[in-house]
Amino acid sequence: EAGVAQSPRYKIIEKRQSVAFWCNPISGHATLYWYQQILGQGPKLLIQFQNNGVVDDSQLPKDRFSAERLKGVDSTLKIQPAKLEDSAVYLCASSFAGGGHYGYTFGSGTRLTVV
Amino acid sequence: AQSVTQLDSQVPVFEEAPVELRCNYSSSVSVYLFWYVQYPNQGLQLLLKYLSGSTLVKGINGFEAEFNKSQTSFHLRKPSVHISDTAEYFCAVSDAGGTASKLTFGTGTRLQVTL
Numbered sequence: 543e544a545g546v547a548q549s550p551r552y553k554i555i556e557k558r559q560s561v562a563f564w565c566n567p568i569s570g571h572a573t574l575y576w577y578q579q580i581l582g583q584g585p586k587l588l589i590q591f592q593n594n595g596v597v598d599d600s601q602l603p604k605d606r607f608s609a610e611r612l613k614g615v616d617s618t619l620k621i622q623p624a625k626l627e628d629s630a631v632y633l634c635a636s637s638f639a640g641g642g643h644y645g646y647t648f649g650s651g652t653r654l655t656v657v
Numbered sequence: 658a659q660s661v662t663q664l665d666s667q668v669p670v671f672e673e674a675p676v677e678l679r680c681n682y683s684s685s686v687s688v689y690l691f692w693y694v695q696y697p698n699q700g701l702q703l704l705l706k707y708l709s710g711s712t713l714v715k716g717i718n719g720f721e722a723e724f725n726k727s728q729t730s731f732h733l734r735k736p737s738v739h740i741s742d743t744a745e746y747f748c749a750v751s752d753a754g755g756t757a758s759k760l761t762f763g764t765g766t767r768l769q770v771t772l
Contacts, residue, residue, distance in 0.1 A: 546700075575759060584661075584747055584762035585701070598759060633700060635760075642689035642751035642758045643708060648701040 544568065546649035548634050554655045560622035563652045567615070567636030571647070573597075574611055576619050577633040579651070585633055591617065624656045659684040659750050661763035669769045672740055678733040678766045680748030687753040690731040691760065692722055695745045704746075707731065708753075718742070743770045 547566040555561050567574050572593050577585035588607065590598040593614035602609070606625070611617040621628055631651040638644040664679040682688060689708050693701040705716025712724040722733045731748060745765045751758040 582765075584663075584749075584764045585760075587759050587761070590759050635701075642691075642706075642753065642760070645703065645706065646691075646760060648693075650700040653698075 546634055546636055546647050548632075548649035548652055550652055551650065552653045552655075554657060555624055557626055557656050558623040560620065561624055561654060562618050562620045563632050563634075563654075565617045565619070565634030565649060567617070567634070568647055571636035571638055572614070573637045574617050575635040575637075575646070576609060576617070577635065579631040579633055581630070588619070588632075621654075624654075626656050629654060629656045659688065659752070659761045661748050661750050661761055663748055663763035663766050665766050666764070667767045667769065669771065670738055672770055672772055673737050675736050676734065676738050676742075676768065678746050678748075678768065680731045680733065680763060682729050682731065682748070682750045684729075684750060684752075688750045689753050689758075690722075690724060691749040691751070692716065692720070692731070692733050693747045693749060693762075694718075695747065695765075697744075701747065704733070738768070738770050740770050740772070742768060744768060 574591045576588045579585040588602045589609045591611040594611045609619045633651045634649045635646045637646045660683045662681045670676045691706045692704040705714045707714045707724045715721045747765050748763045749760045
């Protein structure tokens, strides 16, 4: 079974620039999550999709972050404009509907450095 | 809302010694509990999970954890660690009853194994 694919693996941008991350979940997984992991902290949920609908985006800074999941498969997360504090690893995860019982699979993440 | 507290940010231990990484959680509903390991520059790998049934859960790489409902704890143990166990360990919780439950993580414990 193929895992959760994320790209790019690394990205360095200047503050106020924009950046986009891509995630391809495991085939058949209805639920997709984007997490932000700042150095030295645990992952924090940014947004959760069920198919192509948003379930939870309460911790997404909507003035600069946006995400979409067209056709209920791939997803992109965008930051515009980036701030220094956005430097983090952005993890994508997916699961069957039902979440915890079926488990979650994480991608390798995108490490973003804002300078 | 759910929360997870990992009581130790760092745990140094000698190779072949036993180790316990502590985790406490808070939730008003029934939960599923997870331990993940993260090696440098990699994503999160599931070590083990508690869904229901036996409170002692065995996972990969010789790790086990015990669910204690009265103490709201889910401590991770290994009887004899190896250098290769050096990594960051995250405890996480999800809602057991939800149809699309997110994971809430603790802040992590850095396990440092030395000779």
